[in-house]
Amino acid sequence: MKRVSVDIGGTFTDCFVAWGDQYVESKALTTHQNLSLGFNEALDNACKSLGLTDSDLLTQVDSVRYATTLGTNALIERKGPRLGLLTTAGFRSSVPLTRAKGYATGLPHKQQMDVPNAQRPDPIIPIPMIMEVRERVDYLGEVVLELDEDDVLEQLRNLVDKGAQAIIVNLANSVVNPAHELRIRELFLEEYPGHMLGAIPMLLSHQVAGRKGEYVRSMSTIIDGFLHEVMYHGLGTLELNLRNAGYSKPMLCNHNSGGMAQLNSTDALQTVHSGPVSGIAAGEHLANQTDLGNIVATDMGGTSFDIGIVTKGGVKHYDFNPIIERWMVSVPMVHLVTLGAGGGSICSYDRMFKTVQVGPESAGSDPGPACYDRGGMRPTVTDADLILGYLDPANYAGGYIKLNPRRSKQAIDEELAEDLDLSVVETAKLMKSTVDGNMANGIATELRTRGYEPENFTILAYGGNGPLHACGIARALGVKKVLAPPFASVFSACGAGNMSQLHIHEMSTWTVLFDANQSKFFDNYDYFNGIVEELEERGREDLLRQGFTPEQVSYRLELDMRYGNQRVETAVVTDLNRIKGPEDVLKLIEQFFTRYGERFGSGSQTPEAGVRINTIRVCSYVDLPGIAFHGIKPNGHRAPAPPPVDHRECHFVGHDGAINTPIYDEQALVAGTQIEGPAIVVTRATTYLVEPGWHYTAAEQNAVWFTCAD
Incomplete structure (x- = not known):
């Protein structure tokens, strides 16, 4: 099996290459202005490890799978065409009213409670671009009022005259009888044939979402139409980039439904959140192959912390009405909870409670955390980790990024320490305990609201920062065991390569x-x-x-x-x-x-x-062949712990003063290796932090178990 899979996040572009029996993981900073640049750099890094050129690799691989945040970014930046909407007479206000929940949908809980300052997002389709047509179908699919075709043609002309670049059709109960939506498309193509220069695309709601609910079905189709152009050009550019490098097969896109398809069979809406969903799919695959039972997949990257649940037997939880940006939609999407708690999450002073607030704003990859020395001026979780001694300034991300501790100290001191009246180190401890507590609360809330208890689940900690905060999250959650899975730093990219x-x-x-x-x-x-x-x-x-x-x-x-x-x-x-x-x-x-x-x-x-x-x-x-996971559970075999390669003064939550902490390299990933905390294991891909009172056990394929010694 020869396969390339890529997950583009808000901060890093992760690449996972399966080359026969060799598995290679690599990273590069995400280039938001042109995603293919970050993709190419991550692929270059992987090719160097294999001793190949990009062209040699791409001409031999079976497939290239791609998960992207392009759609999410387009929604945030409102980059899309001017849309028009045709709906059943009497339903014109369904979209503007947003089920009376639009002021709060998609906002953090704290902002949802601030009703006096509540405000709906700017509409994707303004009211003047919404037209009604005379027709009606009842809930059983029976035609109550025949479609007025002359009225349809008049409303279509109105939308075209007003500059509509794409038209959405959402009629009441069209999921049980789509005849009127289909007839509108026929009339539209007769009036505006597809071969004409500047032809306008039309999307029918029953073909995008198959469940009832007029507002959510409207928003599903609207967002799909809004993202269509930017996704078409963005992914088309990436595919052209692959063609220029010698890749001749169809590019595959990961979907938020837990599967993937070729670009010509992918709707723009299906790509939103496809990266985190790939991590959940990898967790499901790992659990099924290694009999882990129930799992909670937690992905702590540079921008966010994503939580997903897979129960024993591979039953994933779907969102019936997931939230995308600020809108509720109706598409089958693997359930995902996202918190603003990544390594790049910005920490600010909460004047009401006189403490630290983490996120949801992120420093991203440009400028990034203050310690990246790329112009970032505000303190982030990564800055706190650096001040506490967990990160090596000269060897972060395998030496790919050089960190500047002075910038971190300055940012924490000016933004937080002065207001808190604490030292920079004590402030950094508070930042770490706050973010770990937020993530633990997110996991506990997600499990218990669905009727589960955390102790009945295996917690998977992955992403670039997952193994670094695994012990802190587990401590705050009250669980005694956490697994950093194989290829933890690029686990979502690995999952993208495993999807059917x-x-x-x-x-x-x-x-x-x-x-x-x-x-x-x-x-x-x-x-x-x-x-x-x-x-x-x-x-x-x-x-x-x-x-x-x-x-x-x-x-x-x-x-x-x-x-x-x-x-x-x-x-x-x-x-x-x-x-x-x-x-x-x-x-x-x-x-x-x-x-x-x-x-x-x-x-x-x-x-x-x-x-x-x-x-x-x-x-x-x-079903397609995937990455084989094996030997994840400790089997009692013990390998001698390697000698530390260094020692570093580190600070830990709940412990006064610095502790002289041994530092290990990748030799500590040999299966059976056991290390007592405190300790730090630094690899090219990530950092494993073993806090005091915790025990580190390496399993096969670079998997690591953290267990509490209490």
Whole structure:
């Protein structure tokens, strides 16, 4: 297997190369003005380790997989075309009203509570660019009012005259009957043929999002249309860059649904947050291969701290209505919680509570933390780590970046220490304990609100800063064991290389498996099976278009189920792709009963309230060979600890004064090596910090376990 996978974050571009039995990880600073420059530099670094040129590598690899923040940046900067919206008469205000939640959606909890200063984001589509058309379809898909075609043509002309560069069509209940949306597209192409110079693209909402909910479906399609141009040119430029270097195969893009596809089968909306989701996919792959059970995937990079959950058996949590930037959308997206707690998160003085506030603002890669000596003037988490002695100024990121401790000291002193009336070192300790506590609280909240306890999960700490803060997070969380997985510093890029080619299609439904009022079981099998067949057909067409045969395509059926009218939905993965009789209905109910009990505790089930399916989801995929993980769990074998290569004065939270701390190099990653804290292990890719009272054990493939000695 020869494969290149890249994850472009807000600060670093991570590259992972699988070259037969060799695995190489490398990093470069993200170049936001042209992402391909950072990609090329990271690839150059990997090629040097293999003794190859870029051209030699790219002409021989099986695939190049790419996860990017390009869409996220475009939304933040509002870089996109002028859009127009056609909607059902009477629904013109759905988007501007934003379900009355737009003032708070996507903001940190503290800002959500500040109602007097609440303000909705600037709309992507202003009200004058929203037009109504006369038509109506009811919730069952029955046509109540036929489409007024003359009215449609008039409204289309209005949008074109007002300068619309792309048109969104979102009609009420089009997911159950898309006939009117399809007819509008026919009328549009008759009036404005696609071959004309300056032709305008049109997006239909039922083809972007398959679930009911007019506002969230509108926003899904609007964001997809808004990002289409910048993603097309950005990813197209990257693909051209690969072509110039000798790569001739289709470029693959990672999706936030947990899969990937060729560029021609990728919607712009699917690429948002695709990097962190790749890390969750890597965690799932690791857990399945090494029998780790339940895991929490935590990615602490330079800009953010991302949290994802995978329970035993590979059941990922999906967001039914995820938040992208400041808007709620309706697409199947692997559930992800993002905190402003990366290495580049800026620390400021909280005057109300007279303490340190970490994030959400980040220094990014340009100018970066103050210690990068690139013009950054504000203190960050990385500056605190440097002042506390955890980082080697001359050997950070393998010597790729030289750090300036004087800049860190100056930034912390001027911005924080004076207001706190603390020394620079004590301020740095407070910065570290605050960020570790924030991340621990994020993990605890995410688990407990879903009915789980942290002690029943293995915490994975990865990303460039994950192994550096693993012990601090675990201490604040109250857990005794954390795993820094193989290739921890580029684990998300590694996950991008492990993904299957996958497409997810879903449809809202009102399927009552057990009606408690009538004591009746579901018996309309043709209705259920027809939906599943339609969703399978859509996925099969997606994969056939990418060169696969029908025999290579597999399907996974997932059902979002609930008891009665409960608001909580639980995803159930089932091997029943069709319902053939009452025994299959009972099996689905039993599977839901078991899954619900695992999540909320045995005895919490309430089948007497009725059992309902709200969403039918089909994952169509082609399994591809991935990175093999093995030997992650300690097997009792002990290797002699290597002698320290240096000692450094370090400061630790909860300990007064400096501690003379041994420093180890990559020899400490030999499987079986055990080290008692305090200690620091410095590698080319990352830094492992073993705090006092913690124990370090190296496993195979450079995995590291941190265990509390208490």
